[in-house]
Amino acid sequence: xxxxxxxxxxxxxxxxxxxxxxxxxxxxxxxxxxxxxxxxxxxxxxxxxxxxxxxxxxxxxxxxxxxxxxxxxxxxxxxxxxxxxxxxxxxxxxxxxxxxxxxxxxxxxxxxxxxxxxxxxxxxxxxxxxxxxxxxxxxxxxxxxxxxxxxxxxxxxxxxxxxxxxxxxxxxxxxxxxxxxxxxxxxxxxxxxxxxxxxxxxxxxxxxxxxxxxxxxxxxxxxxxxxxxxxxxxxxxxxxxxxxxxxxxxxxxxxxxxx
Amino acid sequence: xxxxxxxxxxxxxxxxxxxxxxxxxxxxxxxxxxxxxxxxxxxxxxxxxxxxxxxxxxxxxxxxxxxxxxxxxxxxxxxxxxxxxxxxxxxxxxxxxxxxxxxxxxxxxxxxxxxxxxxxxxxxxxxxxxxxxxxxxxxxxxxxxxxxxxxxxxxxxxxxxxxxxxxxxxxxxxxxxxxxxxxxxxxxxxxxxxxxxxxxxxxxxxxxxxxxxxxxxxxxxxxxxxxxxxxxxxxxxxxxxxxxxxxxxxxxxxxxxxxxxxxxxxxxxxxxxxxxxxxxxxxxxxxxxxxxxxxxxxxxxxx
Numbered sequence: 001x002x003x004x005x006x007x008x009x010x011x012x013x014x015x016x017x018x019x020x021x022x023x024x025x026x027x028x029x030x031x032x033x034x035x036x037x038x039x040x041x042x043x044x045x046x047x048x049x050x051x052x053x054x055x056x057x058x059x060x061x062x063x064x065x066x067x068x069x070x071x072x073x074x075x076x077x078x079x080x081x082x083x084x085x086x087x088x089x090x091x092x093x094x095x096x097x098x099x100x101x102x103x104x105x106x107x108x109x110x111x112x113x114x115x116x117x118x119x120x121x122x123x124x125x126x127x128x129x130x131x132x133x134x135x136x137x138x139x140x141x142x143x144x145x146x147x148x149x150x151x152x153x154x155x156x157x158x159x160x161x162x163x164x165x166x167x168x169x170x171x172x173x174x175x176x177x178x179x180x181x182x183x184x185x186x187x188x189x190x191x192x193x194x195x196x197x198x199x200x201x202x203x204x205x206x207x208x209x210x211x212x213x214x215x216x217x218x219x220x221x222x223x224x225x226x227x228x229x230x231x232x233x234x235x236x237x238x239x240x241x242x243x244x245x246x247x248x249x250x251x252x253x254x255x256x257x258x259x
Numbered sequence: 260x261x262x263x264x265x266x267x268x269x270x271x272x273x274x275x276x277x278x279x280x281x282x283x284x285x286x287x288x289x290x291x292x293x294x295x296x297x298x299x300x301x302x303x304x305x306x307x308x309x310x311x312x313x314x315x316x317x318x319x320x321x322x323x324x325x326x327x328x329x330x331x332x333x334x335x336x337x338x339x340x341x342x343x344x345x346x347x348x349x350x351x352x353x354x355x356x357x358x359x360x361x362x363x364x365x366x367x368x369x370x371x372x373x374x375x376x377x378x379x380x381x382x383x384x385x386x387x388x389x390x391x392x393x394x395x396x397x398x399x400x401x402x403x404x405x406x407x408x409x410x411x412x413x414x415x416x417x418x419x420x421x422x423x424x425x426x427x428x429x430x431x432x433x434x435x436x437x438x439x440x441x442x443x444x445x446x447x448x449x450x451x452x453x454x455x456x457x458x459x460x461x462x463x464x465x466x467x468x469x470x471x472x473x474x475x476x477x478x479x480x481x482x483x484x485x486x487x488x489x490x491x492x493x494x495x496x497x498x499x500x501x502x503x504x505x506x507x508x509x510x511x512x513x514x515x516x517x518x519x520x521x522x523x524x525x526x527x528x529x530x531x532x533x534x535x536x537x538x539x540x541x542x543x544x545x546x547x548x549x550x551x552x553x554x555x556x557x558x559x560x561x562x
Contacts, residue, residue, distance in 0.1 A: 046325060046365055053321040060319070180317050211318060218321045222362045 004092045005100035012104020013111070016070065021108060024062050028116050031058055032123040039127065047127050049221045052138060055120035056217045060145045062116065063109055064176070067149045070108070071156025072168035074101040075253065095250035102157055102246060109149045117142055134223030140231060141220035147238040148214040152176060154245035155209070161252040178204075179211035209241050307351045309358030316359065324360030331356055331366070335373045339380060346382035349373060353391055357398075364402060367395030371408055372473065375416050385416030406430025407440060410447070411460060420451025439463055454491070457551075458484045482527035483551045486542055489524060490550070493532055493540035496520065500538075507538025 016022070032055060039050045075098070078084035087097060120138070124131070155175055159168035178185070182205055189201025213234055219226055316323045331352040338344035353370040357363060373381050374388035389412050395405045406429050413423035424447040431441035443460065450456050458481060465477035493511070496519045500508045503517065511532055514520045523531050530543035542548055 046328060046363065049321075049363070050325045050329075053325050057319050057322040177317065181314075184314070215318045217319070218360060218362065221321050221360075224362075 004096045005103060008087075008092070008097055008100025009103035009107060012074070012101050013107045016105070016108040021066065021070065022112060022115070024066070025112065025115050025119070028058055028062060029119050032119045036123040036126040048124065051120070051123050051127055052221045053217060055116075055123060056138070056141055056145065056220060059113060059116045059120070059142060060148070060217070063113060063145060063149045064152060066109060066112065067105070067152040068156050068169055068172050068176075070105055071153040072160045072165045072172065074098075074105060074157055075160045076165045076168075094254045098157065098161075098250050098253055099246065102153060105153050106150060109153070110146060113142060113146055113149070132223070134225070137216065137223060137226050138220045140226045141216040143231070144214040144216045144234060147234055148211060150238055150242050151209050151211075151245075154242045154249070158245045158249045158252075161249045161256065175208060176211060179209045182208055182210040183212055210237075213237060307355075309351075309355040312355055313359055320359040324356050324363055324366075327352055327356040327359060328363060328366050331370065331373070335381070339373075342379065344379070346373070346384075349382050350384065350387050357391065357394060361394075361398035364395065364399060364405070367392055367399075367405060368408055369470075371412060375412060385412055388412050389417070401433065401435070403430040403433040403436035403440065406433070406436075407443075407463075410440075410443065411464070414447060414451070414460060415457070418452065420447050423451065424448040437467075454484055454488045458488075479549065480551055482548045486526045486546075486548045487550050489526065489532065490540045490542075493524065493534075497534065497538045497540060507536070508534050510534060511540075 032051075035051060035054050039047045075084075078087070078101075084097075088094065117139075121131075124135075152172065156168060156172045159171040163171070185201055185208070186205040189198045189205065192198045192201060216226055218224075312323065313320055331349065334348060334352055335346070338346055353366060353374070356366045357370070360366070371388040371392050374391060375381060375383075375385040377383040389409065392405055392409045392412060395402070396409065399405060406426050410423045410426035410430065413419045413426055417423075424444045427440050427444035427447065430436050431438075431444055443463065446456055446459060461477050461480045461484065465474060465481060468474050468477065493514075496514055497508050500514055500517055500519060508514055508517075511520065511523055511534070515523065525531050526542055526546050526548050528543075528546045528548050530546040532540045533543055535541055542550070
């Protein structure tokens with residue numbers, strides 16, 4: 001991280017902590033404690049599975065909400081509070097500012113996710129199961145969730161560069177939902193007889209981020225092996241997509257009239 | 260606002276909020292009393308399409324599968340042993356569960372039990388249980404236990420011994436499968452339908468299951484099969500007695516007096532067997548042992 005983006009990133013993280021963003025960890029802790037105590041009472045044979053599924057789903061949903069709502073506020077809050085003007089008066093490029101804000105939110109999400117991972121581990125320990133080698137797939141699933149956060153934050157940042165926070169939120173959620181249904185878009189294209197429609201569906205399929213790539217919750221729950229090649233491919237996919245979005249955000253934000 | 264009034268409002272809130280919630284709860288109780296509660300078995304699944312639920316899960320289908328499995332268990336638990344209960348929603352619940360998480364082995368294995376058990380014990384749909392377990396095998400080809408379950412379903416509920424033997428045989432080809440699967444396949448192919456084979460199957464279930472409920476059920480079945488075997492032997496001895504004495508035996512004591520048996524045969528609960536007026540051996544009325552019910556006509560496979 002460069003000398004200019006680093007301080008912005010650290011300040012963004014500090015600001016998030018000051019804004020009590022990490023309070024969501026209390027809800028997560030309560031959820032995991034409740035689940036660990038109740039799971040044996042309400043179901044049979046799937047105590048461990050429920051804890052893993054619930055833990056990973058909660059990590060994903062809590063993080064998604066944070067990514068969207070904090071992501072859309074990264075730029076707009078600075079403009080609203082007029083702190084952006086003070087910042088940009090310093091020797092910092094707009095793209096560096098954006099990158100710093102983005103990295104700061106990613107640090108916040110990573111810290112939050114790490115804390116929730118510890119909570120999940122504690123809940124698993126409570127239900128009386130020693131950790132085994134196949135539990136590595138849980139960590140990989142969490143890593144995939146983090147990649148998903150990186151993509152969603154980048155999407156939120158991108159939309160917030162040219163529209164209002166409300167619309168940015170709607171657009172980000174819309175693209176997320178479209179990304180979840182990416183495979184259906186492709187299948188729709190494959191079934192279409194019209195070549196133009198087929199072409200549009202294929203284009204949309206490659207254009208929207210495919211969030212199904214990062215879904216490894218089921219595999220983690222069943223202790224399935226997740227190949228290293230998939231980890232590499234997903235990492236590359238997220239890096240490339242984030243690069244596109246951050247570049248586009250920087251280009252738009254650099255030209256934006258801030259008066 | 261002064262600190263005094265701030266303190267006052269805090270006290271009012273602390274006392275007032277619980278009171279207001281109590282009033283809300285009472286009011287809701289009154290409203291609920293006006294609306295009749297739906298009778299058991301009348302509730303419907305709002306969404307019964309597994310594919311649709313999977314689509315709308317937005318990638319969180321594993322947790323939804325857990326929820327649906329828990330609902331299945333509770334649904335079954337609410338109805339099992341209750342006279343007049345119907346299990347109409349059991350199959351859709353299990354269908355959704357296994358569609359959402361095709362690797363949830365427990366849903367196939369226990370779901371098959373819930374579906375197959377007759378009378379008050381389940382939905383009496385072994386055909387659907389077979390569909391469920393076959394789906395499980397297709398999704399989890401490495402799991403030999405599902406093949407054993409399929410073999411059991413064909414054997415016990417459908418009386419389809421060739422299909423049962425085949426299911427055990429397929430399972431025995433799994434490198435992780437224990438040797439008894441292959442032995443079972445051969446045994447059923449050779450002597451399907453005999454009490455000894457049935458006892459062998461239930462003994463394996465008793466020895467291999469990790470679930471206490473299934474273990475208890477297997478023990479009950481083993482006791483019932485033992486009693487059934489005893490009754491068959493006693494009936495043969497009663498026939499010999501009849502030929503020798505010209506009348507039916509009234510008790511096992513008479514068989515002993517005639518030198519046909521050495522002691523007083525007792526059922527697995529420890530109660531002596533009795534004879535009815537026709538000279539057929541029966542379980543003692545005090546006994547809790549139950550002879551397994553055999554379907555007169557095996558159910559037809561689900562299409």
